[in-house]
Amino acid sequence: MNFLRQALAVASKDLRSEIRSKESINASVAFALVILLLFSFAFDPTSDQVREIAGGLLWLVFAFAGTLILNRSFARELVNDCLDALLASPVTGAQLFLGKAVANFVILTVVELLAMPVFSIFYNVHWTQSIGLLFLVMLLGTWGLTVIGTLFSAMTVNLRLRELMLPMLVYPMMIPALMGAIQLSSLLVAGEPVGADNQIWFRLLVAFDVIFSLLALALVETVLVG
Amino acid sequence: MRTRLIVLFSVLAGGLLIWNLHTIFLRVPDEASQGAIFRVFYFHFPAAVTSFTLFFVAMFSALWYLRTRDLRFDAAAAAINEVAFAFATITLITGMIWGRIIWGIWWAWDPRITSYFICLLMYFGYFMMRRAIDEPHRRARLSAVLSILASVDIVIVWKSIEWFRTQHPGPVLEIRGGGGMAPGMEAPLFWNVVVFLMLETALVLVRMRQQSIQSEIESLRRYAHAF
Numbered sequence: 001m002n003f004l005r006q007a008l009a010v011a012s013k014d015l016r017s018e019i020r021s022k023e024s025i026n027a028s029v030a031f032a033l034v035i036l037l038l039f040s041f042a043f044d045p046t047s048d049q050v051r052e053i054a055g056g057l058l059w060l061v062f063a064f065a066g067t068l069i070l071n072r073s074f075a076r077e078l079v080n081d082c083l084d085a086l087l088a089s090p091v092t093g094a095q096l097f098l099g100k101a102v103a104n105f106v107i108l109t110v111v112e113l114l115a116m117p118v119f120s121i122f123y124n125v126h127w128t129q130s131i132g133l134l135f136l137v138m139l140l141g142t143w144g145l146t147v148i149g150t151l152f153s154a155m156t157v158n159l160r161l162r163e164l165m166l167p168m169l170v171y172p173m174m175i176p177a178l179m180g181a182i183q184l185s186s187l188l189v190a191g192e193p194v195g196a197d198n199q200i201w202f203r204l205l206v207a208f209d210v211i212f213s214l215l216a217l218a219l220v221e222t223v224l225v226g
Numbered sequence: 227m228r229t230r231l232i233v234l235f236s237v238l239a240g241g242l243l244i245w246n247l248h249t250i251f252l253r254v255p256d257e258a259s260q261g262a263i264f265r266v267f268y269f270h271f272p273a274a275v276t277s278f279t280l281f282f283v284a285m286f287s288a289l290w291y292l293r294t295r296d297l298r299f300d301a302a303a304a305a306i307n308e309v310a311f312a313f314a315t316i317t318l319i320t321g322m323i324w325g326r327i328i329w330g331i332w333w334a335w336d337p338r339i340t341s342y343f344i345c346l347l348m349y350f351g352y353f354m355m356r357r358a359i360d361e362p363h364r365r366a367r368l369s370a371v372l373s374i375l376a377s378v379d380i381v382i383v384w385k386s387i388e389w390f391r392t393q394h395p396g397p398v399l400e401i402r403g404g405g406g407m408a409p410g411m412e413a414p415l416f417w418n419v420v421v422f423l424m425l426e427t428a429l430v431l432v433r434m435r436q437q438s439i440q441s442e443i444e445s446l447r448r449y450a451h452a453f
Binding site for chain 2: 151155156158159160161165168169171172173175176179180183200201204207208211212215219222223226
């Protein structure tokens, strides 16, 4: 219990500072809107085809906007050597990581919830047909993105060219989670039922989340401390 | 000792390769349905199998570094990954050439070739990250973590892309392993795996020697700056 309490303390610290400064959320919402706009030039935004590729578009927006949040996650601790102070505090690396991952997860989910209605207005997509399942897919996919992203944010925090390194490392890693989320979201946005042959994507998402959460918790101490 | 090993493996690999090339191009007849282009498989398959194996060997070397904190294992992991990367690129290119002739397109989004491409991207990131860190132990630590994550991820990628693509059948015909080959056609394939493994070992040893020379130069440079 103590483990979770300390992790939540880190998460609430991050969320509180985000609520006060709003720097990540503003940037990533604005970025998501820009990408949503840019997509309209890549294909005919009023065609029926949009519904088929809706899942892919949405998750690309989430993944792109997500890296802005993830980039800041550990980088914001560099000022005044806050990261060193956090590492010197009784909080373990795993707790620090979990706290930051939870905070990133909440922020990214908020960005997604703001982007979804805009997406449906821009592209005439009715995403509320199976909203429960879609929400579940969003949560599973977002956790997959944040858990990988937060770990890589910790890895790249002290690197030269941090802003360039993170997306380059993170996107290839995220592919399985993105693939599952895209596949399921496309079905759900189009209002089609998730048949037995598509259950595998749910399993993939859950397996990805579990495997990488455990790996990240096991490895983060090595990444941060040594 | 290391030089001798390098020479030994190179000479053995070279000799065996000449013999293999002779068999592949002069002895083995054209394949019934594919014609002459099937010969690319003699290089594609060994490069694929050995590079994939090397990525995993590198992961174990990286794990061993995390256990012992001996930088030699990190150097080995980096060298193995570099060689594996080169051979994975060969896999990709030979696969594309084969696809161009058989399927009529360079890139058919075949599940295996897509997974290989993703694998290459991950390891490209690995090399970029190594270049961005100066402190050797930090570089070794982060590379080891990345190596572990990439190895786990690539297995998931592999499986999931296969699921993804089987739901969207493309112009893909399956050639699984060497299962359907005639015995006379199969032998050079396995000999080529041996050739590639020896060649890769020699290259890894060369890279490791270069790395140790490089770190020696760096420490001398630091020593010179100290005065």
